[in-house]
Amino acid sequence: MPVTITGVEAILTQPGRSRLVIVKVHTSEPGLYGLGCATFTQRVFAVEAAIERHLAPFLIGRDVDRIEEIWQMSMVHGYWRNGPVLNNAISGVDQALWDIKGKRAGMPVYQLLGGMTRQAAAVYVHAEGADRNAVADSARGLVEQGFRHIRVQLGGYGGPGTPQHRPEGAPEGNYFDPREYARATLEMIEHVRSEVGDEIELLHDVHERLAPIDAVRFAKDVEQYRLFFLEDALAPEDIGWFKTIRQQSATPLAMGELFNSPHEWRDLITNRLIDFVRMHVSQMGGLTPARNVAAFAAMYGIRTAWHGPGDTSPVGHAANLHLDVWAPNFGIQEWYRPSELEYEMFPGLPEVRNGYLYPNDRPGLGIDLDVDLARSHPCEEIVEQWTQTRLPDGGPARP
Numbered sequence: 001m002p003v004t005i006t007g008v009e010a011i012l013t014q015p016g017r018s019r020l021v022i023v024k025v026h027t028s029e030p031g032l033y034g035l036g037c038a039t040f041t042q043r044v045f046a047v048e049a050a051i052e053r054h055l056a057p058f059l060i061g062r063d064v065d066r067i068e069e070i071w072q073m074s075m076v077h078g079y080w081r082n083g084p085v086l087n088n089a090i091s092g093v094d095q096a097l098w099d100i101k102g103k104r105a106g107m108p109v110y111q112l113l114g115g116m117t118r119q120a121a122a123v124y125v126h127a128e129g130a131d132r133n134a135v136a137d138s139a140r141g142l143v144e145q146g147f148r149h150i151r152v153q154l155g156g157y158g159g160p161g162t163p164q165h166r167p168e169g170a171p172e173g174n175y176f177d178p179r180e181y182a183r184a185t186l187e188m189i190e191h192v193r194s195e196v197g198d199e200i201e202l203l204h205d206v207h208e209r210l211a212p213i214d215a216v217r218f219a220k221d222v223e224q225y226r227l228f229f230l231e232d233a234l235a236p237e238d239i240g241w242f243k244t245i246r247q248q249s250a251t252p253l254a255m256g257e258l259f260n261s262p263h264e265w266r267d268l269i270t271n272r273l274i275d276f277v278r279m280h281v282s283q284m285g286g287l288t289p290a291r292n293v294a295a296f297a298a299m300y301g302i303r304t305a306w307h308g309p310g311d312t313s314p315v316g317h318a319a320n321l322h323l324d325v326w327a328p329n330f331g332i333q334e335w336y337r338p339s340e341l342e343y344e345m346f347p348g349l350p351e352v353r354n355g356y357l358y359p360n361d362r363p364g365l366g367i368d369l370d371v372d373l374a375r376s377h378p379c380e381e382i383v384e385q386w387t388q389t390r391l392p393d394g395g396p397a398r399p
């Protein structure tokens, strides 16, 4: 008798700034369940409906062991595919099924992938500040805690502050000046490099805030500071420009957190136009496609750097870590330094020591959820502000 899916539940919670979506797959075996991350923080209620109203009825009664078949059928069951919301829902179910398979096997998921190639995953963390001295102070503090890979950002995404030269009557919003951002950020990176020395690896996230030709210049100008990587130098809509960047600089390039579809990453990999794939595993469809992309990228000398901010849930971070300790072409893992509350809410949440993230040896993903505690921190019904991004003249821009 196969073990079957008896229920698929979306659990929404907000232990901190980010609204999270956790999938819990219940099974016909008493006490056996799986957890997955389906977080799309700006659209949590749409993902909840996709899971409970659309995926659950399709999945109930299916054999939990048939992960690949379930993934393939889930991707085409709605006919229209490869988009946000539905991909998040499928990602959560997929991770939960891997969790279940690991529990049934009595093994951590990294064992099912092929076993460890390393004991722990090196992580990078974020240093921020209103000016370059504050960023350097923040970076030094992280180095003292044992981190050796630091992402440096001046102010929020897009730079140090709000430009004052907007026209009369311009609407409220999250203003930035792309060219001022590029100038100030180069000065900041030069300063931080001189402060922390050459031994520490620096990273920077453009967050698609530059016009393509300005991104080309930025990648050239920043080359001398030897970044570990430059992230999202271009928007997904502008990936045709990666070839131009590549021809003009040796700055390592990381891309992919906004990707939904193989159409977006395939040619960047086969043409060796980037150095790190960093898709959001809880968005691209879960562990099943991430495993395939890691193996595919390895053939082209491209490493992994899965997206790991605060709007990936702790369950998603656990899933990332299983890929990290397995993948021969692992590069780096983004890490967000969870709160005490998150460690309490998600028992088994991996821990960092001296710049490395360590998995535990529990079966499955090795992470659990205190559902009562999660439900006592419900998601706020807010209209996101920071993604209402505007250029100096008031025109809308990508966040």
Ligand code: MG
Pocket: 205, 207, 231, 232, 257
């Ligand atoms: Mg990013």
